[in-house]
Amino acid sequence: MGNFINKIMSKTVTRRNFIAASAAGTTALGLAGCGSNSLNLLNDAKIVDLEKEGEWIAAACWHNCGGRCVNKALVVDGVVVRQKTDDNHEDSPDYPQQRGCLRGRSQRQQVFGADRLKYPMKRKHWEPGGGNKELRGKDEWERISWDEALDYIANELKRVKNEYGNRSILHIGGWSSRITDISSTLGLFGGYCEYWNTNSFGSWAMAPKLYGFMQQGIWDQTVNDRFDLRNCDTIIMLSMNPAWSAMGSASWHYLQAKKAGAKFIGIDPFYNESFSLLEAEWIPVRPSTDVALLLAIAYVLITKDEPVLNPLIDWDFLHRCTVGFDAEHMPEGVDPNGNFKDYVLGTFDGFPKTPEWASEICGVSSLQIEKLALEFGKNRKVAFLCGMASARSKNSDNLPQLIMTIGAMTGHMGKSGHMTGSTMHATSGNGGPALVCAGSNGLPAIPNPVDDSINAGEVWNAVLEGKYNFTGSGDFTSEDQYKAGEIRDIDINVIYHSGGATLQTSDGMAKGIEAHRKVDLVVSHSQFLTTNSKYADIVLPVITEWEKFGGFDGGTLVHSSNREIIITYSQITEPLYEAKSDQWIAVELAKKLGLDPKKAFPFDEKQQYFNELASITVIDEDGKTYGPLVTISQDDIKELGVTGQPQNGKITYKEFKENGVYQVKRYQGDNYGYIAYEDFVKDPQQNPLDTESGKLEIYSRNLADTINAMGFSKIEPIPTYIKVIDGYEDTYKDWATKEKGEFPYQLINPHYLRRSHSVFDNVKWLQEAWANPVFLNPKDAKENGIAKGDTVLITSQYGKILRNASLTELLRPGVIALPHGSWADVDEKTGIDHGGADNILSGQTPTGQGVSGFNTVIVRIEKYNGARLISDVEKPSKIVL
Amino acid sequence: MGNATLTIFSICIQASVGIVLFIAIAKLLNKEGIFKNATLVAAGLGIIGMLASVFHLGQPMKAFFALYQFSSSLLSREIWFTAIFVALVVLAALIFMLKPENKGIITGLIVVAALVGLIDIGLMGAIYSNASVPFWQTSATFVEFYMAAISMGAILFLFLSLQEANFMKKILAVTIAAAVAIQIAVVIPNLINLSISSSMAIQSSLVILSSMSLAGLFEWLFILAGAILAVWVAKDELSPSINNLVLSSAVLLLVGQTIGRYLFYAAMVVTGIGIS
Amino acid sequence: MGALGFYFDMQACIGCRTCQIACKDKNNLPIGVLFREIKKFETGVFPKSNSYNISYSCNHCEEAKCVKGCPTGAMHYGADGTVQHDPDLCIGCQYCIMNCPYSVPQLLPERNIIGKCDSCIDLRNAGQNPACVDACLMRCLHFGDLDELRKEYGEELVNALPILPSPDITKPSLLISPKTCALESSFTELEV
Structure with missing residues (x-):
């Protein structure tokens, strides 16, 4: 090892050799456990020389990150020596380069990481039937061949199918069980029990559709496009922090609005990076108390509105576009007393939802609530933008409806400079239909013959207890989901993770680990020893997107990309070690199961790539018609070795591939602008919404009926205050006497x-x-004897974690902010997670539409009396085999 | 590692300069004096110091590059002076061993070496007090370096030349006592002064020192005990037991100053963004 | 023509550290070594608290203490006036580490010599921008002639802030467009 370093450090080595050596270094050093960062070889090699020798290749950056950006890798002799981002065109706020963030810029560190899984692995004490199940997560790993691995899995799947039926195989593929290649194989095998969740969207997942708070068939398209943000007087941000959750250009777009003169107001327990950037006025609300705050805002709007002297409410808008606001606008056949206005005023229940009432719950002073309410006034151009974090709370099903109600009351919908709704992730601050639309790979959809689907909020309990509330089939987008609940027996014997990080990112990880230790077989596909894989029996190493022939990202809006682009990428490196593609595994497993893989995968991955390429469409300059994007020649088809027809588009295949992106050129006054609800607000009769009444439903019978029938928890047809499970009130032992719990x-x-x-x-x-x-x-730290940098033990009713303390006045007292997604690292002796995983602290309590309540967790904190936690960067990489 | 090599370097060079200084003074007072042991030990300390400074470098093999920037770099100058000082003392030592009859040359070399060494200590003080380490940016840095050289040099000179230096015993004892008194009179008030500084770098330095306060206590106990012992033995005639006391005094002073120097380096906090 | 240096628009920075990673990638730096770094500071007390970020690297000072102190000449002024470092001359004495008031130079482990931002002189010579500049999501980093940068981004740019060492020490070639809260004398560094 030392000799190896000396050799490549010595000046006698030519640069070409030296690059080859550094490639070897990545793996050689990795094996020795010093990571790929031990050397600083390239410092003296001039990057510009390498540019001449190597080739910049458009590289994938494919994560569920809140951005979608151009990534390029400089490949010299098969080795990635540097990365860069979009430099295809001059950069301007109107036509921005699609610049990638720190994570994408670290992509080569991930792909070539020393901790990449190299071979199929089996847990030493696993045997058909489960072996010693308790050892999951602590057992040794054994290298096995692909043949052995697939045999083990196939045989166990067959056995379990015979003994318990297909519904005892729980297949999890990330946000949906239907989207991975294994879904097809298991579909052909007779089906599988699904897992579904509302994870990212919380209570925006389904409910908005029912009361009309949706455009383009998508939750977060009720806001106008980014150019129109610059027309706003005031931008009120609720529970959002694009600077940490929507990389790419989102924060830059918001900054343009600020530069154009917009005033920002930020409502969140954290004075976050976005608020700081936009110099927002801060409303430091408590977590999961937005409903109380917004009800009080409605109260102020109603009581302070004076049509001539102080016009706050847009009565015309309410009259024309909504139902349920007051007794005069209630749907037929329901009690007019159940209207929203009378609820807010307390006309019938005797308690008005005043700022004083709300203040006690949400922690914002009544004075500040009154001031904030006035900011919504109808005569200002207001954008009321919401992230989805506060809807990732228990009992929050009325929150989106209430946000819509406030927007409707003040008429901030359907006009330039006015907008209301959720906006997040890659489309943050930039509403409107996709200007470039993704193609299709043409693979047949293989249905799942089993109808079972378990909600994330009870999936681990279901595995452990054998019962769950069946509310329909499929994932959260499925037509067959959100049906009346039905308690079913279920006996899960196999957990198959073919994608995602579900054990890590679903509620109730501690229960999840227990559940993984109960079944007969756990299989996991992954590139690293992720939490899913750590508690598995058989781990299959899969390739990254950098090792695939190529692919595309974007063009479908939701969690995909902004509306103006589609990304394409090419192969950067040969598959590392013995890693294989998910599809290869799906095909080979199908063979072992005695199935015909051709039914699911009738043609190869290159043909799939081509099909997708050829079917991408792009908008014309008229802003209306769509046509093919890519010009493909006969030569291209021949070179790719696929079947297809040449076609004409806006960019040649070669140029598209080289640029790594196609971006629609935007400019002020182009034909691609977007005002949400424009047609509806102009003429609701002619352009009805897809709701029972055709209008925005402040009273939604359909919503209440749907959610109440599901059976997780109850709500009303109008947005009302519901005491939140594990919310602020539950931090008290006795709310009345204010004795803390x-x-x-x-x-x-x-x-x-x-x-x-x-x-x-x-x-x-x-x-x-x-x-x-x-x-x-x-203040909280001091009260618990915690100083800056101390290791803190955080305990909830479900688990315990450790993290070191960072003390900040930017966070509301009484609130703890634990960054999401850190990999669990549970100390088996104490049961304490040293990794600081958020979901060790969350529990299995589904509410409403099956919402995961990540942001409704209550805890206590104390100074940890064990050894201080070392920083994560000092911990060795998890290298197995 | 870094602090240890720098400590060895500066303590050895300063002790060596101190010894050479007193050999020079003794020779001027007593033309017949030889002071062979003292000269050899001074040369040895000089070599150890030089080696420590070389091994402090990330690239010891390229150490001589450090001589390139005499015109602009304080450090380069300091290295020149250290090198010349050590070269002179080593030359003197070699002549002692090879051609001891050349007394005049030896005396000449020692006197020049003492002057070069004194300048060198000044340059050492300058490199640290000019660095962006506010804790070092006081006159106490110079005082500490010079007084360490004088106190260590005097006691080592006495111990290594008991017979020949007997006539200077009282002067040496007074010098040690004075050097230690000055060191304490400057360094302790300086620490108190620094403790009310608004500089975050200084406060951080003091936090480091307070985390090592036991070492600090021993530093001053040893130095004080060494000085008191030196004064104590000066009133008695030479005898084996007195010789042992001189040795004890030397060890105490040397260990005390070494601990102090280690703390000096350990307390290094460079200014930076958010650290004024 | 003025000195060459970085302009940092603090008002636009979201502290994402993309510049830091782009720099690490371009220079292939090991853990523990950062040629560009970001720090976050906060001011005030809840609910009147505020925060700002600073992204900083070598300031290519006109009177660089690292250059003056360097005993070998490894740390030197390049032809364009930026502070450059010759790895062949560097002996790893680390005196520049003690000298730089901004704590910029760092010892490279394994190589045992100093490293620091060279303002991507190889890229600039090839007509490109420093890696950090082209990486910035908020377009808040620029490199060039300070006189021209001042003309383009405003005369009120500063090189002195409460969090920064006095510019009198080394005359840094640095321009910052500060947030108002960054002018407050009391601040706390926040680990994020």
Whole structure:
């Protein structure tokens, strides 16, 4: 090892050799456990010389990160020596380069990480039937061949199918069980039990559709496009922090609005980076108390509105576009007394939802609530923008409806400079239909013959207890989901993780680990020893997107990309070690199961790539018609070795591939602008919404009926205050006497730039950049004897974690901010997670539409009396085999 | 590692300069004096000091590059002076061993070496007090270096030349006592002064020192005990037991100053962004 | 023509550390070594608290203490006036580490010599920008002639802030467009 370093350090080595050596270095050093960062070889090699020798290749950056950006890798002799981002065109706010963030810039550290899984592995004490199940997560790993691995899995799947039926195989593929290649194989095999969740969207997942708070068929398209942000007088941000959760250009777009003169107001327990950037006025609300705050705002609007002297409410808008606001606008056949206005005023229940009432719950002073309410006044151009964090709370199903109600009351919908709704992730601050639309790979959809689907909020309990509340089939987007609940027996014997990081990112990880220790077989596909894989029996190493022939990202809006681009990428490196693609595994497993893989995968991955390429469409300059994007020649088809027809588009295949992106050129006054609800607000009769009444439903019978029938928890047809399970009120033993309880603090999980959810958390460069402390207000820290940098033990009713303290006045006292997604590292002796995983602290309590309540967790904090936690970057990488 | 090599370097060079200084003074007072042991030990300390400074470098093999920037770099100058000082003392020592009859040359070399050494200590003080380490940016840095050289030099000179230096015993004892008194009179008030500084770098330095306060206590106990012992033995005639006391005094002073120097380096906090 | 240096628009910075990673990538730096770094500071007390970030690297000072102190000449002024470092001349004495008031130079482990930002002189010679500049999501880093940068981004740019060592020490080639709260004399560094 030392000799190896000396050799490549010595000046006698030619640069070409030296690059080859550094490639070997990545793996050789990795094996020795010093990581790929031990050398600083390239410092003296001039990058510009390498540019001449090597080739910049458009590289994938494919994560669920809140951005979607151009990434390029400089490949010299097969080795990636540097990365860069979009430099395809001059950069301007109107037509920005699609610049990638720190995570994408670290991509090569991840792909070539020393901790990449190299071979198929089996847990030493696993045997058909489960072996010693308790050892999951602590057992040794054994290298096995692909043939052995697939045999083990196939045989166990067959046995379990015969003994318990297909529904005892729980297949999890990330946010949906239907989206991975294994879904097809298991579909052909007779089906599988699904897992579903509302994870990212919380209570925006389904409910908005029912009361009309949706455009383009998507939750977060009720806001106008980014150019229109610049027309706003006031931008009120609720529970959002694009600077940490929507990389790419989102924060830059918001900054343009600020530069154009918009005033920002930020409502959140954290004076976050976005608020700081935009110099927002801060409304430091408590977590999961937005409903109380917004009801009080409605109260102020109603009581202070004076049509001539102080016009706050847009009565015309309410009259034309909504139902349920007051007794005069209630749907037929329901009690007019159940209207929203009378609820807010307390006409019938005797308690008005005053700022004083709300203040006690949400922690914002009544004076500040009154002031904030006036900011919404109808005569200002207001954008009321919301992230989805506060809807990732229990009992929050009415929150989106209430946000819509406030927007409707003040008429901030359907006009330039006015908008209301959620906006997040890659489309943050930039509403409107996709200007470039993704193609299709043409693979047949293989249905799942089993109808079972278990909600994330009870999936681990279901595995452990054999019962769950069946509310329909499929994932949260499925037409067959959100049906009347039905308690079913279930006997899960196999957990198959073919994608995602579900054990890590679903509620109730402690229960999840228990559940993984109960079944007969756990299989996991992954690139690293992720939490899913750590507790598995058989781990299959899969390739990254850098090792695939190529692919595309974007063009479908939701969690995909901004509306103006589609990304394409090419192969950067041969598959590393014995890693294989998910599809290869799906095909080979199908063979072992005695199935015909051709039914699911009738043609190869290159043909799939081509099909997708050829079917991408792009908008014409008229802003209306769509046509093919890519010009493909006969030569291209021949070179690719696929079947297809030449076609004409806006960019040649070669140029598209080289640029790594196609971006629609935007400019002020182009034909691509977007005002949400424009047609509806102009003429609701002619352009009805897809709701029972055709209008925005402040009273939604459909909503209440749907959610109440599901059976997780109850709500009303109008947005009302519901005491939140594990919310602020539950931090008290006795709310009336204000005696604090066992868990006196509320804990939230901000998205964190070290990783994308859980992905990248193992990358040392990123660990170095973002230390992942727990954030505490100095007052809370002091009251618990905690100083800056101390290791804090955080305890909830479900688990315990450790993190080092960062004290900040930017966080509301009483609230703990624990960054989301850190990989669990449970100390088996004490049961304490040293990794600081957020979901060790969350429990299995589904509410409403099956919402995961990540941001409704209550805890206590204390100074840890064990050894101080070392920083994550100092911990050795988890290298197995 | 870094602090240890720098400590060895500066303590050895300063002790060596101190010894050479007193050999020079003794020779001027007593033309017949030889002071062979003292000269050899001074040369030895000089070599150890030089080696420590070389091994402090990330690239010891390229150490001579450090001589390139005499015109602009304080450090380069300091290295020149250290090198010349050590060269002179080593030359003197070699002549002692090879051609001891050349007394005049030896005396000449020692006197020049003493002057070069004194300048060198000044340059050492300058490199640290000019660095962006506020804790070092006081006159106490110079005082500490010179007084360490004088106190260590005097006691080592006495111990290594008991017979020949007997006539200077009282002067040496008074010198040690005075040097230690000056050191304490400057360094302790300086620490108190620094403790009310608004500089975050200084406060950080003091936090480091307070975390090592036991070492600090021993530093001053040893130095004080060494000085008191030196004064104590000066009133008695030479005898084996007295010789042992001189040795004890030397060890105490040397260990005390070494601990002090280690703390000096350990307390290094460079200014930076957010650290004024 | 003025000195060459970085302009940092603090008002636009979101502290994401993309510049830090782009720099690490370009220079292939090991853990523990950062040629560009970001720090976050906060001011005030809840609910009147505020925060700002600073992204900093070598300031390519006109009177660089690292250059003056360097005993070998490894740390030197390049032809364009930026502070450059010759790894062949560097002996790893680390005196520049003690000298730089901004704590910029760092010892490279394994190589045992100093490293620091060279303002991507190889890229600039090839007509490109420093890696950090082209990486910035908020377009808040620029490199160039300070006189021209001042003309383009405003005469009120500063090189002195409460968090910074006095510019009198080394005359840094640095321009910052500060946030108002960054002018407050009391601040706390915040680990994020």
